[in-house]
Amino acid sequence: MTAELVRGQNHPVSQSRVEIRVSAGTPVLALASLADEQGRFSGDGILAHPGARSLPGVRSPGELAERHTFAVDLDEVAADVHRLGVLLVLPPGGPVRFGAVPASYVAVADPDGAELAGYTLTGLDAETAVVALELYRRQGAWKVRAVGQGYAEGLGALLTDGGMAAPQAAELAAAALRRAARTGESDITLAAMPTLVGDLRAPQTPAQAPAPAPEPPDPVPAPGHPYAGTPGPGGDTPASPPTISYAHPRRRRTSTEPPEPAPRAAAAQEPGQAPRPVAGDASGWSMEERLYNQVWGMFEDLARTVAAYRSAVEFADSRMDRELDEALSDPRHRLGGSGNAARDTARARREELVAQAQAVLDRDLAQLIAESEVVEPALPAAYARWDNPVWHAHRTPEESPLALRLGDLHLPERPDLRIPMLTRVPLERGLWIDNGRTGSEAAMTMDTDRLRRAAMDMAVTLAVRLLAVHPADRFSVHVIDAAGAGSASLAPLVRAGVLAAPPAAGAAGVTQTLARLTRRVDLVQMALRAGAPEDLPPDVDTADQLLIVHDFPHGFDDRAVTQLRYLADEGAAVGVHLLMVADRDEASAYGPLLDPLWRSLMRLSPVPDNHLADPWVHHAWTFEPNLPPQGSRVLDQALDRVAEARRTTRP
DSSP: OOEEEOTTOEEEEOOSEEEEEEEEEEEEEEEEEEEOTTSOOOSSSOEEBTTBOEETTEEOOOSOEEEEEEEEEGGGSOTTOOEEEEEEEOOTTSOSOGGGSOOOEEEEEOTTSOEEEEEEOOSOOSOSEEEEEEEEEETTEEEEEEEEEEETTOHHHHHHHTTOOHHHHHHHHHHHHHHHHHHSSSOOOGGGHHHHHOSOSSOOOTTTSOOOOOOOOOOEEOTTOTTOOOOOOOSOOOOOOGGGOOSOTTSSOOOOSOOOOOOOOBOOSSTTSOOBOOTTOSOOSSHHHHHHHHHHHHHHHHHHHHHHHHHHHHHHHHHHHHHHHHHHHOGGGGSTTHHHHHHHHHHHHHHHHHHHHHHHHHHHHHHHHHHHHHHHHHOOTTTSOTTSGGGTSOOOOSSOOSEEEEEEEEOTTOTTOOEEEEEESSOSSOEEEEOOTTSOHHHHTSOHHHHHHHHHHHHHHHHHHHHHTSOTTSEEEEEEETTSTTHHHHHHHHHHTOBSSSOBOHHHHHHHHHHHHHHHHHHHHHHHHHTOGGGSOTTOOOSEEEEEEEEETTTOOHHHHHHHHHHHHHSGGGTEEEEEEEOGGGGGGGGGGGHHHHHHSEEEOSSOEEEEEOTTTOOEEEEEEOOOOTTOOHHHHHHHHHHHHHHHHOO
16 A cells, blocks of 8 residues: 655655656656765765766666656665655756646655555645655664655755755756756757756855755744744854864864764564664764764654644645535535535545544654653763763763753654754853743743742753763853842852852942953954964963853843843854843843844743744744752752862862
C-alpha cells in the first residue's frame, strides 16, 4: 500500500535499492542532489544532472521529459552524504512557473515496481525550481520526506540556499541546463538561461553575497506574539587573534580530518520495526558535538512530524467541508434522505484520513520518545536537566562547553515529549527573562511578587550553570540589583563568593558597573582592531563576562540606558553577555528608544509559555525553564565546586 505523504511528512524506506519516479505533466529537468546532515552542498559531485548523470548510489535521467526515473542504491551512497534530494526545474521557453502546470507527483518504489510512498506537490505558485522530496539518514536507517520547497529565482538560488557559493551555483546550474538543451526536445537557448539560473553571475555587494552555511539557529520568537522580534545574528563570532578569541574552539573546524564516526543504531529486533536508537547517533568530532546535533535532529523531526499531521488534518477538514457543500447544493440530495447519507460519507472519509495521519504521528512520536529516553541520560552537564545524575559527579571542566541548556520545549500533541532547548556558547545574543504579567496567559494568573521571584531564580540558575560548566577562570558574573529586590534569589551566589563583585545597588552602583564593562568592551575592541590583544591593560579581565540586570529600569538614567544598549549590541563579540530580568512595560517611559534592545535579546519566560517558534515550520512551542527539584542542593554543590576550583587555580 502506498503511503500518501503531505508536505513535511516522512516514511521509512525499508529497502536499499529503490526507484524514484517523477510524473510532472510538463517537460521538466529532474536532478538529484547530495548534501550533508545540515543540508549543505559542498565541493564537486553534489549534483547528478544530464552532464554528469551518475554519482555514487544514484543515477539521474538524461533529458527533459514529463516522466523520469532515478535508480538509487542507498548502500552505495557515500558515508558523508546524509540527504539525497530530488530537484525539479522548469526549462526556459516553457511554463514560467509551477503554479501554471499540473501538480507533479513523485514516488519512491521498490525494484519490483510497488510504490512505497508518494507525494503530490501542491501549493506551488511562482517557483521555477523545487526540492520535491529527499531521502535522508536517521539513526542508521533511511527515510523519505516530502519537502516541496520551491524557488522563484531558479536552480541557482536553490543551490545557493544550500550553502554553495553564488558563482559556483550559477556555473553548475548553467552547465546542467546547457546539457539538457542539447539532449532534450525543448527549445532552450543560452540567452534564456539566466532566467532559470537566477541573477547570480552579476557582481555582488557584500550584503548580497551568501554567508557560509550557519549552525542550527536558536528558536525565534513566535509570529504574532506581543514580544516577537527579529532573531539575533547567526554564524560564528568574527575572526580574531587566537590569544583573545571569544569564538568557541570547536564551533568551526578548519582541520581536514573527518569527524569521528557516530555510533550506529542497533538493528531492529523484528523485521519492519525501526532500529533501536543510541545516544550520539549524529555527526561530530566529539560525543558532545554529536549529542548536540542529535538533539537538533530530534527537534526538527518533531517539528516536521507534527506539521505533517496538522497538514493532513487540515486537508481532511477542507475536503469534508467541500463535500458537504456539494451535497447541500445538489437538489437531488434534499429528497429521500440521500443528503444525510452524503454527509455521513463525507464525515467517514474525514475520520479515515485523520486516523491514518494519527497512526503515522503515533509511530513517529513513539520513535522519538524512545530516542529521548536514550539521549537524555547521556547528556553532559551543560545539556542535562538538573535532576540528571551527571551533576552528582560533575567537576569543573578544563574546556568550555559547546552549548548550554536554557530549558525544555514541547508541543500540545505530546506535552510529555520534551526537547532540550540548547543554545551555542559563547552566547551570540543576550537573554531576557520576562517578569511582566502581560507577556502570557500563564504569567497573568500569577501573583506579581511570585512571578518576579521565579524570574530571578531562573536567572540565578542559568548563571550557576554557566559557571559550573566553564573552567574556573573562564567566566565572571556581575549583578546589577539597584533596589536590592533580588537579594533572596542571589543569596547562593553571594554565599559562595563566585561573583566578580558584590551586587551593585543604587544609581551609583549601576553607573560604576556599566562603566567598568563598557570600558572593557572598548579596550578589547581597540586591541583586536590594532592586532595587539597582548597590549591590554593588566586590570582587564579577558574571561567571558555575564551581566545580570534585575528590575530594569530602576536606577537607570539616560546615560546608563545608552551604555546598556551598547553592551547588548557590541558586548557579545568580545565576551560580554547580557541577561536581563525585566518587565518591558515598566520601561515604556523610554518609548521606542529601547525597542532595538528588546528585539536583540532572546525572550524567555519563567512560567510555561508558547512564545518560541522553530526555524523549520514555525510551530509555537511551549518553553519551560529547567529548575532544580524542590529541596535539592544541586545548585549549592555546583557553586561549592566552582569556588573550590577557583581557590586552587589562583596563584
